[in-house]
Amino acid sequence: MKLHIQNGRLIDPANGIDQLADLFIADGKVAAVGTAPGGFVADTVIDATGMVVAPGLVDLSARLREPGYEYKATLESEMQAAVQGGVTTLVCPPDTDPVLDEPGLVEMLKHRARNLDLANVHPLGALTMGLKGQALTEMAELTEAGCIGFAQAEVPILDTNVLLRALQYAKTFGYTVWLRPQDAHIGRGGVAHSGPLASRLGLSGVPVMAETIALHTIFELVRSTGARVHLCRISSAAGIELVRAAKAEGLPVTCDVGVHHLHMTDADIGFFDSNARLTPPLRTQRDRDAIRAALVDGTVDAICSDHTPVDDDEKLLPFAEASPGATGLELLLSLTLKWAEELHGSEALLRALAKITSQPARTAGLAAGQLSVGAAADVVVFDPNARWTVDGAALASQGKHTPFLGFEVTGQVRATVVGGRIAYQR
Numbered sequence: 001m002k003l004h005i006q007n008g009r010l011i012d013p014a015n016g017i018d019q020l021a022d023l024f025i026a027d028g029k030v031a032a033v034g035t036a037p038g039g040f041v042a043d044t045v046i047d048a049t050g051m052v053v054a055p056g057l058v059d060l061s062a063r064l065r066e067p068g069y070e071y072k073a074t075l076e077s078e079m080q081a082a083v084q085g086g087v088t089t090l091v092c093p094p095d096t097d098p099v100l101d102e103p104g105l106v107e108m109l110k111h112r113a114r115n116l117d118l119a120n121v122h123p124l125g126a127l128t129m130g131l132k133g134q135a136l137t138e139m140a141e142l143t144e145a146g147c148i149g150f151a152q153a154e155v156p157i158l159d160t161n162v163l164l165r166a167l168q169y170a171k172t173f174g175y176t177v178w179l180r181p182q183d184a185h186i187g188r189g190g191v192a193h194s195g196p197l198a199s200r201l202g203l204s205g206v207p208v209m210a211e212t213i214a215l216h217t218i219f220e221l222v223r224s225t226g227a228r229v230h231l232c233r234i235s236s237a238a239g240i241e242l243v244r245a246a247k248a249e250g251l252p253v254t255c256d257v258g259v260h261h262l263h264m265t266d267a268d269i270g271f272f273d274s275n276a277r278l279t280p281p282l283r284t285q286r287d288r289d290a291i292r293a294a295l296v297d298g299t300v301d302a303i304c305s306d307h308t309p310v311d312d313d314e315k316l317l318p319f320a321e322a323s324p325g326a327t328g329l330e331l332l333l334s335l336t337l338k339w340a341e342e343l344h345g346s347e348a349l350l351r352a353l354a355k356i357t358s359q360p361a362r363t364a365g366l367a368a369g370q371l372s373v374g375a376a377a378d379v380v381v382f383d384p385n386a387r388w389t390v391d392g393a394a395l396a397s398q399g400k401h402t403p404f405l406g407f408e409v410t411g412q413v414r415a416t417v418v419g420g421r422i423a424y425q426r
Contacts, residue, residue, distance in 0.1 A: 001043050001420055002026045004036070005381060008048025012055060013354035014361075014370035018347070023053055025377040028420035032373060044422070046415055048381050054353055056088025056378035056416065058360040058369045060256050061232060062307040062329060064090070064121070065398075066109065068097025073309035073398035075109075078329065079118035081397035083416040083424040085330035086380035087305070088119050089361065089368045093178075094126040095153035101126035101137045103145035110146045118423050120378070122366065124151040124178055127166050133157040136166055139175055148364055149230065151178035154279055158184050160217060167227035176365065180232040181214035181239065182280070191320045193266040193283045201272065203320060206281050208236040215242045222251050230363060231255035233306060235280040237290030244299045254363045255299070257291050258306035259328060259335045264288070264403055274315055274322035276403040278306075292339065295355060302360035303339075305332040309399020327392075327399035332356060334409035337384060341410075349384070379417040386412035 003025040010021040010033065017033070024032040024040055031037050062082065065073035082090055092109075094100035100109070106123050113121035125147035129135045132155075139150055150170065157163045170177050187206035192198040194205030211234070219242070222229055234240055234255050243255050260278055265285050269276045276282060294300040308325030315322050333356070340352035361369030368378060390407050392400030416424040 002040065003044050003046065003377070003417065003420060003422070004042035005046045005048050005053050005379065008051045008053035008381060010053045010371070011350055011353055012371040013350055014055070014358035015372060018350045023371065023379065025417065025420050028377055030371050030373050030375050030377050033371065046381060050383065051381050051414060052349070052384050053379060053381050055357040055369045055371050056380050056418065057086050057332060057356045058089040058364070058366065059087045059307065059329065059332060060091045060302055060304040060360045060364060062090040062092055062305060063309065064092050065309060066096065066112065067105065072311045075112050076116055077396065077398040078307070078309065079113065079116055081329045081395065082119040083418065084396045084413060086333050086382060086413040086416050087329055088378035088380070088416060088418045089122065089366060090119050091122050091124060091148065091364055093151055093153040094124050095131060095155070099126045099131050100124070101129050103141045106142060106145040106147055119418060120368070122146070122148045122364065124149050126150065127152050127177060128157065128162065131155045133159060133162055136162070136169060139169060140173065143175065148366065149176040149178050152180070154180060156182050156184040156214070164221055164225070167221050167225040167229070171225045171227040176228045176230055178230045178232055179218055181211050181218060181234070183210045183213045186210040186213060191277060191281070192269060193281045195266060195284060197266050197269065201269070208238050208283070211236050211239045211280065212242060215239055219246050219251060222253060226252065228252040233258045233280055234291070234300065235261055235283050235287065237287045240290045240294045240299060244294065247299060254301045256302040256304045256360070256363070257295070257300050259303050259332055260306065260326060260403060261288065261291055262303060262339055263335060268403055269319070272319040273403065274317060274319050275326060275401050275405060277319055277322045277324050278326060279324040296343070301363045303332070303336055303355045304360065305329050309397055310401055311399070315401045326402045327395060327397045328402065329397060330395055331390065331402060331404060331409070333380070333382060333413065334411040335404070337411040338409060377417055377420040380413060381415040382411055382413045384411055386410065388412055
């Protein structure tokens with residue numbers, strides 16, 4: 001199939017492009033930018049007048065809930081949500097049921113995703129068997145099955161010796177370990193940021209030091225082993241400062257933040273709104289401002305949706321009893337554009353899109369998030385000025401809960417192209 005996307009504002013952060021230019025796609029690849037290749041005759045033309053044409057979004061944390069949690073969401077519903085949100089590449093954590101700790105499970109997930117033929121799915125394998133923090137998984141076999149890294153999801157490893165051995169093994173074979181920094185004991189059972197607001201509401205707290213103590217431990221182990229570690233969902237100003245220092249030291253670490261933490265604070269819990277029950281918890285305005293500053297200076301490599309669909313039975317409960325998580329795939333673009341509006345400057349949109357395209361792709365070691373000639377034709381066409389109101393019933397995701405319900409946001413996807421094929425068109 002040959003596709004011609006014409007008259008759009010082409011923004012490709014990987015190549016520093018931001019200009020009015022046509023995009024030509026053939027055989028699933030980017031054939032040319034600007035001028036059609038010789039003899040090119042399009043089968044389909046998309047008029048992108050007034051639109052932005054960008055690489056498909058790359059999301060570093062999207063729980064697709066299969067296998068095991070189909071009552072919360074299905075692979076089909078969440079991949080449909082992804083393409084409606086302009087997300088063409090998904091990294092999914094291993095905390096399914098059963099856990100992604102065996103090659104056969106990974107191969108089954110990838111096979112299901114390929115058959116649906118919507119977005120590109122890249123699983124993370126479990127770092128330890130059953131995520132129990134004891135025996136290491138067969139990382140080589142999981143890599144052969146299609147895993148791009150290894151993680152514990154939200155389950156901390158109690159025995160630091162086990163984490164040390166895991167990093168030593170990962171370093172030997174060049175694997176990346178993805179860790180969400182949280183101490184196994186401090187803040188255990190907490191549901192909100194430790195502070196005046198949690199105290200007033202009578203909610204158990206998760207202090208910032210639960211994150212910083214874990215970061216200190218991880219950095220010591222990285223210094224010892226030289227293993228590459230990706231830090232998932234940094235949430236605090238103190239955590240950001242530690243990551244900044246580690247990068248300045250030259251440690252092989254990268255990090256991401258959840259898009260919810262880019263805009264909201266613990267004050268958004270309001271009167272016990274369980275939609276704002278997230279992991280890690282929403283923190284203070286100072287923490288939020290530090291995250292924004294770290295995105296600008298490059299300390300934070302990527303923004304992810306932290307997409308975690310939760311069903312009504314587990315969400316429509318008192319705040320402390322509700323399951324943490326929120327839908328995010330269909331909001332990632334709009335919430336990033338909202339941040340871009342606050343950046344100002346001629347390159348604000350280019351810099352913001354880099355955090356959800358080229359930079360997460362580079363962080364995950366994926367050949368995605370770019371529109372270079374010869375690259376896979378994963379593209380999103382969106383109207384940067386279209387305004388829409390977040391309505392759970394209108395979301396494609398089976399998870400209808402987000403703290404942004406009722407918010408008006410800008411940026412609406414008009415078309416998503418995956419591998420040269422139109423996967424979604426509005």
